[in-house]
Amino acid sequence: MDPEYSPKVVGFLCRWCSYTGADLAGAMRLQYPPGIRIIMAPCTGKMDILYLLQAFEAGADAVFVSGCHEGDCHYVSGNLFARKRVEKVKGILKDIGLEPERVEMFHVSASEGPKFAAIAQEMTERAYRLGPNPVRREARAAWLAAQSSADIAV
Ligand code: FES
Numbered sequence: 001m002d003p004e005y006s007p008k009v010v011g012f013l014c015r016w017c018s019y020t021g022a023d024l025a026g027a028m029r030l031q032y033p034p035g036i037r038i039i040m041a042p043c044t045g046k047m048d049i050l051y052l053l054q055a056f057e058a059g060a061d062a063v064f065v066s067g068c069h070e071g072d073c074h075y076v077s078g079n080l081f082a083r084k085r086v087e088k089v090k091g092i093l094k095d096i097g098l099e100p101e102r103v104e105m106f107h108v109s110a111s112e113g114p115k116f117a118a119i120a121q122e123m124t125e126r127a128y129r130l131g132p133n134p135v136r137r138e139a140r141a142a143w144l145a146a147q148s149s150a151d152i153a154v
Helices: 018-027 049-057 078-095 113-130 137-153
Strands: 009-014 036-041 062-067 103-107
Touching (some): 009 018, 009 049, 009 113, 018 036, 018 113, 036 113, 049 078, 062 078, 062 113, 078 103, 103 113
Parallel strands (some): 009 036, 009 062, 062 103
16 A cells, blocks of 8 residues: 555535535534545536546546435436436446546435545545556556555565
8 A cells, every 4th residue: 555645536516415414524523534525516417427527537536426315306306317427437437447436426415424424435445445546647656666565565
């Protein structure tokens, strides 16, 4: 493991549920990794595939979308469309040689602060395990070198 590697994770959160859930996690003083960058969306249905890909292009190591629970979307089915788009992005990542698990869809309500903190932790751990996004060439090279050294030491 490379102690220098600090994953960058972008979370697109629906303002009605998950953003409030994240706010609650903060109000409850729950700890979650500092590398999480939150972007509020009016509904996850607003999420465009390009937004997710642009986050990776900008260097995010992992990206997640979190919206209302199924049946609770304020715009009826925005979260269902978002889920399909996230699945599409998983396929695109696989096609370009990135791990599909770098992107994920979740559902967090306004009262689920602990769940939000757990998701933030999970996505950071995933990004840590997968290593830096290859777009971040220097960080990726350093991580691969650290991996090689660890393999030789074992
Ligand atoms: Fe929350 Fe649509 S309003 S996902």
